[in-house]
Amino acid sequence: MGKEEKIIIYQVFTRLFGNNHNHCINNGSITENGCGKMADFTTKALTEIKRLGATHIWYTGIIEHATQTDYRRYNICPDHPAIVKGKAGSPYAIKDYYDVDPDLANDVPERMKEFENLVQRTHRSGLKVIIDFVPNHVARQYHSDAQPDGTSQLGANDDPAYAFSPYNNFYYIPQSELHGQFDMKGSAAEPYKECPAKATGNNRFDAYPNISDWYETVKLNYGVDYQNGGTRHFDPIPDTWTKMLDILLFWADKNIDGFRCDMAEMVPVEFWEWVVPQVKEKHPNLLFIAEVYNPAEYQNYLFRGKFDYLYDKVGLYDTLRNVICGYDSATAITRAWQSLSGIEKRMLNFLENHDEQRIASDFFAGNPRKAIPGVIVSACMNTNPMMIYFGQEFGELGMDSEGFSGRDGRTTIFDYWSVDTIRRWRNSGKFDGKMLTEDQKHIYSIYQRILTLCNQEKAIIEGDFFDLMYANVNGWRFNEHKQYAFLRKAGNELLFIIVNFDHISVDVAINVPSHAFDFLQIPQMDIYPAVDLLTDKTENISLLPYKATEISVEGCSGKILKIKL
Template identity: 25%
Template sequence: MTSEPGWVRHALWWQVYPLGFVGAPIRPSTADDRRLTHRLPRLEGWLDHVAGLGLDGLLLGPVFASQSHGYDTVDHFRIDPRLGDDADFDRLVAAARERGIRVLLDGVFNHVGRAHPAFRALEEEGPRAGTADLFRVRWDGWTPGRPVDADVFEGHEGLVALDHASPAAADLVTRVMTFWLDRGIDGWRLDAAYAVPPAFWAQVLPRVRETHPQAWFLGEVIHGDYAAIVEASTIDALTQYELWQGIWHGIADRNLFELSHALGRHDALLRTFVPATFVGNHDVTRIASAVDPDLVPHAVAVLLTVAGTPTIYAGDDLGLTGVKEERLGGDDAVRPELPDRPPPVEALSPQARAILDAHHELVALRRGRPWLHRAHTDVLEVTNTAIVLRTGSGEGAVVTALNVADEPVTLRAADGTSVAAGAGSLHDGQVTLSPRGWAVLAADPH
């Protein structure tokens, strides 16, 4: 079992894609698009909403100077001028701290933008450049003035891959991580961690932990042998895409056996590490578009009652919709601009209000039961349209019952003694749910 900082047991994150959230031009085409604009302070207007939900973490997408969408970094040590400057960032971190909210930054350490000074030096100076060993380059046939033949990330010519076998790359990433941890952040999301050799992280992270032993490192991994990656890399947690898929597919397709299967595999990972769980993020279709909006609370109920370190994507808590498409600009719909402050509750549609209310209920339930972070889940009953989960430890248990059918259902209540969230009728060891109903039952510890 890998170790993680003790504070992570209580961590509940709210994820933001800053460039989209504050309305920055994602594909700047003029100098005016790139001029210093203090947009980052707009996030401060949402911090009371985050704290009011009961969340205590702000997971920020890319904030460093980049060419377009944030993942084509050109300066890891400078805030993107489309967002603001150092003072804006420091003020945001301080405002979060005042509310007990930690901050996680998105580290793009697999690749950089082609306009990064380190790579531009190669194009100008060739193999004599002092930064030549930062990249995987083929110099055969190169002559001054010709493009440099370098490895890129997943076919994207604008994203030049670092050479992770190079000590220079390890030194750079260590310096970047330490610099911002010194500035007050609490850890890093490691973008495209699946594309980086685990040995690279195993070299870098212990060096960072020497000065920041309480930092938490979350790796973006989409598939593969999660446990083996964690053990080889020393990363604390990985993104749990398999559970995400099991949740929304199980609900949308009315095939809760898929959710049951994903939960079994999820539970097995706890022997090695605690995964980072989610039902939405900046790279996927929003949950209120992936499933019927009436069933969003069902997805959130699973997220917040099974083991993991949960993240809620900004706007999902308000029922925002958006479909990801595989095309240029296909992420824009799931990364929209939001207003300076959250809308008043009375301005929300009944559907959005129900989704927000469910988030409040379920986060409060999770906040009062931090042992759920590493608790074991058993599937007690499952059909295509109904499922009963019991998640427990020596400190207590909860029973989560879901009905995605259009008619009521009566299910096993196990040792559930009262309705802690949602709505259900308890009687004789059973719980009756209304059509499309859900409930989380509290159980006394044994």
């Protein structure tokens, strides 16, 4: 049975998407800078996201997190400003696992209902919903106001006299007050007090986290005693495990389609091995995607931890980034997929997300067109999922100095802000493209073409893959450092894909080895009519093992040549 779709994830930072404010001020409050809402994802907006080629939308930052905005009148405990990053706060400092972030609601008391409506609207538009699950750490002043009856607060039954106890939800530094090496007062009258101090989210087990630590978060205890050689205490099942299972089921019951699990590798694989099957028993089609950066752990998290997909960050992302920027040879792409030893179909490809710098920023390529060859490779080389980050499809620069995040080539996740290209595209909900520049429209048309092809072409959805690079090293008319070529095939349809990372146009001659003809069962022919799916233009190419295939490719571009065998 063929796979019915290739997953294309559109990651969107929910708070920023609908914000129309075009004169935001550095470090501005929600009143000064405004804030996007869940309601901004109208049927029209979602239809446009689907038209780009997306199958899934990852609404980043849905669950309530710590913030400097005061929601006391809605019975939400305020957070001390010293332990909130930015005016809006980080969506990864969860303050209530059972609630929706009030910033995102038009009517704060109805925020959960608004989220449920968003899920329904998204499904009606033909898209599936992914949200974050943040299992490793919570906000320092975590407190659930929406905790369901019969469940207890995180830490409610902890004994803080113990640095570690398998019965505790947190890790403590007994008899020590928190003395962060950061401003413990912020804009408050009194400094933040925490005694005994709790361990910080990035495995900092002392009372002195600094500004580069995840100082706004505290680490959750899954039964691993890190300070005593990492001994594991999983029998009986740690209390944190049970609480997390409840949280996952709570959101899964809201009819979502998947979780992107933040820093999944900082939580023991035994927990995932225990929890994922239990959630899938009730929700068999739910996706679990892990943010994992250690290749030595990939097999572990896929096969023991039961994840569906893992981030391909230190492999394909890092490689493509280096090739795009000219620091590495395109032959490294072959090494990247080969190093995965057979799990490449289980990796999530991307060139942007909220953690990474924007392609068009000065810190990456400085020009969105330079990444087009990389986008073609990411999207088309296998059957695995591809993700893009909102604004990437227009060449968003990410060069604003928004506030806490600074000018770092990323779109802020800490501040109230508005994203220039998205604001232009939305044009107050009209989505008529009138405010977009010609360049932005051009980049968009290329992305749309590539991403929609992914689910129109059988050879991309489910076809075989054949890397042509080994037959083209030291090629007479092929620069293996700047060009990359591969084949995809399903049934009688063959895709001959060639990309050019160089900025100048090239006429290349590509060797197709006889092994490719055997492996993919391609009939040899001197003249095949081929349609370039990116331009709809037809050209004739030869497919013979003893004669190179000649193709011309423009700079920072590529061709997806479709041949009917």
